[in-house]
Amino acid sequence: MREFTLDFSTSKKPIFHQLYTYFKNGIREGRLRSGDYLPSLRSSARSFGVSKNSVENAYQLLISEGYLRNIPKKGYCVTYEPDASPREVIGAEAANISERTVTTDFRYGNIELGTFPFRHWNKVRNLLVAQYQSRYAVEGTNQGEYLLRKELSRLLYESRGVLSTPDQIVVGAAPQQLVMLLSQLLDVKKHRIGVENPGYDGARNTFLNLGFRVRPIPLTGSGVSLRELTGSGANVMYVSPSQQFRNRMTMPADKRTELADWARSREYLIEDDYEWEFKYEEGILPAIQSMVPDKTVYIGRISKALLPVFNLSYMVLPSGLLSEFHSKVPEYDQPVSRLDQLTFARYLSDGYWYKHLQQMRRLYEEKQRYFAEALERYMPGKAQAEGKDTGLHAFLTVRTDRSEDELIEAALEKGVRVYGTARYWLRPGDEYPTVLLGYGALGREEIAAGVKALAEAWF
Structure with a gap:
């Protein structure tokens, strides 16, 4: 060794x-x-x-x-x-199967690249290099560039109702990295963390690995079970109300109010506003943070609407945890380049972001419709997709006696790659196996051909 x-x-x-x-x-x-x-x-x-x-x-x-x-x-x-x-x-593990011929890869996280304005993005970057040459010679603030935090504060208020000042925002690379930073502000002996089950494994595993007591909270048809949460002993809850990661549901307004009431008498609510930008049919409800800003840690990300390699997330800290941030992690190294931060800040201030986001919403809504049509055509009554009106991917529950691994292997034999979901459960759940399919980077014909091949492989 x-x-x-x-x-x-x-x-x-x-x-x-x-x-x-x-x-x-x-x-x-x-x-x-x-x-x-x-x-x-x-x-x-x-x-x-x-x-x-x-x-x-x-x-x-x-x-x-x-x-x-x-x-x-x-x-x-x-x-x-x-x-x-x-x-x-x-x-x-994916490399172990890379030698097989894969004609359709339903990889979650891949997005449409053809519409990204590379030329304009690079033009803005080059202008900023010339404008801020002297700024790059010194270290930036550990919370992130002030210009970006100012624009994020405005964006979040206008689009999500989030109440914040630029000083409350911390910029990071990925949500899991921000969760790890947040865990340093919490008390492993005092705080008991509730997590959605099933739910985002990145946050759950971070808390578990750092020694926190984690309570799996089951989901109902409208989101996390308040009865189970109240009886769990958790005093911090990690929740994704805009688009629950596994079940793809959107928490209704009355349940959000109940969760806000729960938070008022507990420690903190951690609101992961996952993919709020890609809600297609129903109206977008305000963030829970707008109801209990002093008790809510709000986390969001940008990469899904830009590029996967552009890792930019952000966290809004309530005043109590902001003071903990300054006292406990003064050496936090800002992981996002200053140039990327300033470029995106300019995109926000000049309105380019809103124009690009509207274009991406229309594009992904079309892809979601193509996927739903293909399922209805090739798998009627044999599989159920969660989240029919939201997001860039689907969790497909297959009515079969096969296991999740067997479905993945059978799909590969037909040249289609799908992904497992067992890791999103802290405790066993689904009666039927469920696989994850991302279609953000696929065209209409690719989606249809992939779903057809899956039907042939599984039924």
Whole structure:
């Protein structure tokens, strides 16, 4: 086993961040290659003479940025390719099947690239390079560029009713990275975290890996069960009311009010406003944060409407946690480049963002309709898609005696790649197997051909 050494006395940054930087540099410089495994949490802690929690934090940050993947029963595998952005890496287990011919890849996270205004985006970037040359010579603020936070505060108020000042906003690369940052502001002994079950595994696993007591809260037809939440003992709840990640439901107004009332007598509500931009049929309801701003941590992301490699997320902290941020993590390194932040701020202030978002909404609504038509044509009564009026992907529950793995394997034999969903459950749930299909990057004919091939493979 290779040896790793690091002198922690040369930096004032937190131990976990020094470990993260050490491994990231090793990966980017080729000392650790794609397919290599990092030592286990226990082995790394022993080797470096640090706590297991510090190693966990470092590994989780590397995972959130696409450098690592935690493969069950194997360990932490490097997935970064030197000539690829971390977010372009598809994962070690996918590489094992890459030799097969795949004609349709329903990969979640892929989006339409043909309509992105690359020329205009680059023009704005170049203008900003000339305008702010002196600014790039000094470090920016750890919360993110003020111009961007100002525009985000305005955007969130106008579109979501979020009540915030620029000073309350923290910019980050990915939601999971912001969740890990947030966990440093919470108290592992005091705070008990409720999570949707099924739900976003990135947040759930981050809290679990950092030692928090996590309570799985089942879902009803209108969202998280308030009865189960109240009886769980959780005093912090992570929820995605605009578009529940697994069941694709939108929480109605009365349930949002009930959840806001719950939060008023507890610690915090963490509102992940997942894909609110891509709601097609019903009206977009205001964020819960607008009802209880002093009790809500609001998290959002931008990449789905721009480019996957443009990792920009943001978090609005209530005043109580903002003071914790300044006192507990003053060494937080801003992971998003200043130029990317300023470019997007200009896109917001000049109105380009709204124009592009409207175009993408129309495009993805068409793709969603093509997908629904293909299901009705090739799988009538045999499969049920969750989230018929929202998002860039679907969770397809298949009425079959086969397992999730068997469905995935049968699809591959027909040249179609779909993805499993078992990881989104903290405890077993669905009677029938469910697979994840993303269609954001596919055309009408590709969607139809892929669904037809799945029907032939499964029925």
